[in-house]
Amino acid sequence: MILTILKYPEPVLEQPGEPVTEFNDELRKLVADMFETTYASQGVGLAAPQVGVSRRLTVIDTSGGKDPEQKVVLINPEIISSEGRQYEEEGCLSFPEIREKIVRAAKVRIRAQDESGKWFEMDGEELLARAFQHEIDHLDGIVFLFRMSPLKRGLNLRKIRKMQKDGTW
Ligand SMILES: [Zn+2]
Secondary structure, three states: OOOOOOOOOOHHHHOOOEOOOOOOHHHHHHHHHHHHHHHHOOOOEEEHHHHOOOEOEEEEEOOOOOOHHHEEEEEEEEEEEEEOOEEEEEEOOOOOOOEEEEEEOOEEEEEEEOOOOOEEEEEEEHHHHHHHHHHHHHHOOOOHHHHOOHHHHHHHHHHHHHHHHHOOO
């Protein structure tokens, strides 16, 4: 089922998600729906708050649905180490039309639970490292607008307000 993706400034996008405590069929259905929604929107990741569920859950697939081995489900994730720096363009399904370069760590190691509640660790670099950081930010209530420089944030906020006025947001 394709879920509705909430756009900024929906308040749930700026609220930290609650930890996931039940690893049941309802959770697995939400994960499946979130992947379907990501692919339908040509995204590479989606966090539960973006579909109105204030929980610490995100799905990532840097192949955009082309390679099932790239599917990653992160439940209650945390970044346990990071190194280096990258400065690449990012987009966000809650900010259609907006793309901006964001400073992120080049490599990160995360710890998370899978759909059955089992803890695992995983390393990511380049695009996967960016996706980890972008999506985990969502679970902390941080949208990428607030990772931009004040100047770019201001320009993008004006662009959003204009689109809201035109009815295109
Ligand atoms: Zn996002």
